[in-house]
Structure formats: C-alpha cells, structure tokens
Amino acid sequence: MENIIKKMNLDTYLSLEEIPDLDLYMDQVIQLFENKYADTKRNEDEKVLTKTMINNYAKGKLFFPIKNKKYSKGHVILISMIYQMKTALSINDVKQTLDKLNNKITEDEFNLQNLYKSYLHLLDSNVNMFTENMEEQVEEIKNEVAMLENKDEEYLQQFLLIAAFTNMSNFYRRAAEKIVDELEQDEKED
Template sequence: MEKINEIIMKLGLDNQVTLEDIPNIDLYMDQVIQLFENTFSDSKRNEEEKVLTKTMINNYAKGKLFFPIKQKKYSKEHILLISLIYQLKGALSINDIKQTLEGINEKVVDEEMNLDSFYNSYLHLANQNVERFKENVQTQVKEVKEEMQGTDPDLEQALMIASLVHMSNLYRKAAERLVDELFLTSLKD
C-alpha cells in the first residue's frame, strides 16, 4: 500500500486525446490507431495489450457507435467519438455506449452541435475527476489502514482492492441507470 502513489503515477490518468492532438486532415485507420497508441500507451497493463485495433474500430462502425466514415478516412469528429468510446467501454456495454452516443451522432450529422465544445467539456471534467480520484484513493488508503490496524499487508492490499472495485461498481451502476433514463427519454420523443 505504500506504493499507491507510484501506482497512480503509472496509470497515465492524465492521458487524453485532445483537440490539439488531432491533425486538421482526415486520417486513415492506421493513423487513428497510432494516435491512440501514442496517447494511451502508458495506461496499458502490459506490453501485449492493444489500446485500439482495426477489429475494434470495425466493430464500433458495424455497431453504429459513430456515423459512417467517408472514403476510408476518419474525421476529427470520428476521432473524438472513438475517444469517448475508448473511455466508456471500460464500464459500459456496447449497447449502452450506442445509446449514450446516439443523440450526439445525430446532432453532429445534422450539424446541430459543436462536438469540439462538448469534448472540451468532457476533458475539463475528466481532469477534475483525476484530481478527485487521487484524493479519494489517499482517503481510502487511510481508512483501510485504520480498519486493518497494522495486520498483514497482503490483507490490507486485498481490502483496498475490494474497496476500489466496490467504488467502481457503484459508479458503473449509476452510469447504467443514467443510460436507461436516456433511453426512456428517447422513446418518449
């Protein structure tokens, strides 16, 4: 548990695809994959893990998680949506992601929204979430130590793992309920 700060540093929590990272030209699939590999390589659990693959992108396209590409090239809007998918897939099912992004895709295609502005708002909140996460982990470490009162370090670590997973599940369940609400709202329209 003493290495928790070191672990947090290695997670690459601040890594995000920013608007400045995306060239002003449409990209081929290999270029999109390279952009994501360069951005998120620090957050991989091991060297064999892939951040993004052709199969993943093709499955997102087949699942209609983003609007169709043109001439085998991905626009800035596609890349922003793929970035959101990348973040959402850690907690939500593909169907939940589709429901979440459906209205955004429609508005982008109909030119009713500025995806750049929405994505910048997401990045702003993501940065705040990282800071809150770091503070919360420190609080949980303290609470686990108090709970275990200096017993076996392996038990301390197991309790910390269980506590973090529980917190993750609480956030995931809340997000899933919000997806359900979004779906019910879209049925009424």
C-alpha cells in the same frame, strides 16, 4: 499509493491539439491511439485499438458514417470517448449514449469540439477527485487493518483496497447504467 497513481497515467488523454484537423486513414487513427495510450496499457501485449474494434464501432453505428475511408477529427473524438466508456459499459450502452449525439452532429451541425473540451475539463477534475479519494481510502483502510491486530497487515490493506476500489467502480458503473436506461426511456417517450 503515489507510485500506483503515477503508474496509472490518469492524465493521459487525446487533447484537441493532438488530433489532426485533416482526415486520417484507419491505420493512422490506430497509430495515434497506440502512441498516446501506450503507457496506460496493463501489459505490452494489450492493444489499445484495432481495425476490428473500429470496424465494429462503425458497423454498430457508434459514430456517424465515415467518408472515403477516412476519419475526421469528430470521429477521432468519438473514438476517444468510446475508448474510455467501453471499459465500464457494454457496447450497447455506449451506443445508446452516443445515438443522440451522433444525430446532433449530422443533423444540427453540433460543435463536438466544445463538448470534448468540457469532457476533458471534467476528466482533469475527476483525476483530482480520484487522487484525493484514494488517499482518504488508504488512511481509512490502514485504520481498519490496525484494529485487526494481524501480522500480515500489508496483504490485508491490499485486499481491502482492491475490494473498496471494485465497490466504487461498480457504484459508478451502475449509476452510469441507470442514466443510460433513462436515455432509452426518454427516446421511447419521444
């Protein structure tokens, strides 16, 4: 399990210091993400970020409008958050989640960098919680498989780990979707 956790590169994220203060062209944004998240890809053919993805995010208004075909530090922060959220939520849910934030950025001069610092702090905390929980799951599954008295213990452990992890993933995704639904309901009431 330690080897799997190490290969997952859970502590890979764009820090504020790694995001340039000057505006970037799309190709530079893509290169920044490709360089940073290269080790998190499942295989070499996988793309972290493409022009099509960024154009779709812009057309879908997932982030506030760009100026002169350049992306600010705020855009890169939002693209980083979109990159993380889109693996679990639909693009519509991501948009719903970011709508009010985008409005705050453009209308209230909201300090997105402070929010991103909090986001990164929680990300670090989540990595620690995940690692601890994973160790507990492995022990529990070993005990369960031992009671089955079957010769193919390694496969059964792997099977149950996959099942348990997908269950937990679904629980968290469904909880996030419920919160997105609440955001939508709150907007309708306003």
